[in-house]
Amino acid sequence: MSKFNKKKGGALPAINTASLPDIVFMLLFFFMVVTVLRETDLLVKNELPKANEVEKLKKDRSVFLYAGKPSDRYKDKYGKEGKIQIGDKYTDVTNIKFALTEARLKLLPELQDKVMVALKVDKETNTGLVTDVKQELRDLNMLKIIYITSPGDPNDK
């Protein structure tokens, strides 16, 4: 019986936490490496529509264009009509060409010919706005576009 009684008096041994910082640091480094801090501040509402027949975006050769209603904090100032955002500021339809050319220059020189315009458009937007954008893109001869979507089945309501 003494075999079982042995531990009764002793307190619970403390768990050695010396390696805890190591574990946490490992996690920390993982997240530091995969983190991409948002480069652009979104000025428009951006809830993407769902689709499942999708392709991956090649990030190094794309220019982003956002469109949608102004987000809540800018509503009073800019109203509720759909707006276009390139970079950090609102852009007018007539001004797209200039803004996109500028954005394209920021890409690597060898990839500038292969530029792809990634359209991140809010699902509540009217298609008319997107069509206007596409007309401008045709004028500019930037013909490759990709409609960014979120994964999911569009048939789900």
Next chain:
Amino acid sequence: MARRETPEVNAGSMADIAFLLLIFFLVTTTIEKDKGIARQLPPKEPPTDEPVIIKQKNLFIVNVNKHDQLLVEESLMELKDLKQAAIEFLDNGGQPNGTEGYCDYCKGQRDPESSDNPDKAIISVQNDRETSYKMYIAVQNELVGAYNFLRNRESQRLYGFKFTEVSSAIDEGSYKGNESSAKEKLEKIQEMFPLKLSEAEPKKSGV
């Protein structure tokens, strides 16, 4: 001079500091997952005098109005039926056997009133300016889905792989095997079912 022993630094709070940083990065992390439907816009061309004549039977007209309702070939349709209807249209192969343009790999109805072969079949989407973008994408998604279905079927039959799987593997650079020969095969499949989606300029709203 007696050398004093350096006191040991208390590392007990190290974990706290690391946790703090960890939580910060956890919160700010957005693991990029941008995916979407790629499209090539038609280039701007000077207006030609003679309009291209396309036979009515080779056209599949999808109309979306401002209330996001679908009108496919002059009848109302639910979104979920669109993919099947498009597959049937593309896969019809109405050109009679023996004549030029006969589609020997089509498995459709061979209805002479529908498309001749997948090369001639054109899907035309007409949107209203006030159609919601959500609906627009949903329609595009279904139509691309129809093409992918047919391409997968043919690539499975001819080469034993799925078109969409191999093309996305090549995109990601994770394809094992001969990439250039696989690309050739993909192109062949694309030729069998070329993506012919036309988009008319949207009508003014309210029409």
